[in-house]
Amino acid sequence: MVKYLKNIPANDPLIIPEQRAIIDQIIEEHRDKPGAAMVVLGEVQSKIGWVSEATQAYLADQLEIPVSTIHGVVTFYSFFTTNPKGKHTIKFCMGTACYVGGVPQLMEKAKQILGIDIGETTPDGLITLEICRCVGACSQAPVIVVDEEVLGRVKPNKLPQAIKQLQN
Numbered sequence: 001m002v003k004y005l006k007n008i009p010a011n012d013p014l015i016i017p018e019q020r021a022i023i024d025q026i027i028e029e030h031r032d033k034p035g036a037a038m039v040v041l042g043e044v045q046s047k048i049g050w051v052s053e054a055t056q057a058y059l060a061d062q063l064e065i066p067v068s069t070i071h072g073v074v075t076f077y078s079f080f081t082t083n084p085k086g087k088h089t090i091k092f093c094m095g096t097a098c099y100v101g102g103v104p105q106l107m108e109k110a111k112q113i114l115g116i117d118i119g120e121t122t123p124d125g126l127i128t129l130e131i132c133r134c135v136g137a138c139s140q141a142p143v144i145v146v147d148e149e150v151l152g153r154v155k156p157n158k159l160p161q162a163i164k165q166l167q168n
Contacts, residue, residue, distance in 0.1 A: 008054045011084065013044075022047050023055065027062050036063055041073055041080065050081045086121040086128035088166045091145040095134030101141035102156070107131075109156045113163055127166055 013019035026043040030036050040059055044051055051059075051074050060067035074080040090110060092103050107118060110129055114122055121128040137143045140152025146162060154162070 009052075012052050012054050013048045013050075014052070014054050014058055019048055023058070027059070031063065037065060037070060037073060041070065045080050050084050052082060056082075084121065084125070086126050088126060088147055089128045089130060089145075090163075090166075091130045091132040091135075092118070093133070093135050093137070093141075093143040093145070094131050095138060095141075095143075097138040097141035098134075098143050103142045103144075105156050106142060106144060106154055106159055109159050110163065113160055127163070 008015055013023060023044055026040055026047065030039045030043065033039055037059070040063065041051060044055065044059070048055075056070045056074060057067050060070045063070075074082060092098075092107050092110075094103060107129070111117055114127060114129065116122055116127075116129060118129045118131055132145065135143055135145060135150060137150050137152055140150070142154055143150060143152050144154050144159075144162075145151070146166065151162065
């Protein structure tokens, strides 16, 4: 284990044997490739779902590169996430049409219903709230994206119904 990390959370992929095995396999498969850090990080994000601080340090150690390099990649690209996401994701479009059309009110309603903030996941690990940029459905504003489904003309009084469907 990485020597300088202490108190790794119990849900960290490095602590869970099956996930640690996946990470080690990814490292072995890609260690000698050009741009290995980016390839390894992409695979870890894809297969594990997130790249924890401990995982970043572990990858840096295993690939023999500075942890700042790994952290720089993870924080630069929006594809990477440093916290586990929920089984379902609700994304709020922040494009101009959606913003003007009422997305801030939708965000407040979702935060109120779920008791979490944007960027957080419900304690049961079911739903994560996020923002996104324009999804190209401006004529349908305001728009949310539930998992991969674009929902347009969403009104605050219809949002609880969409959330309930995810919870069931």
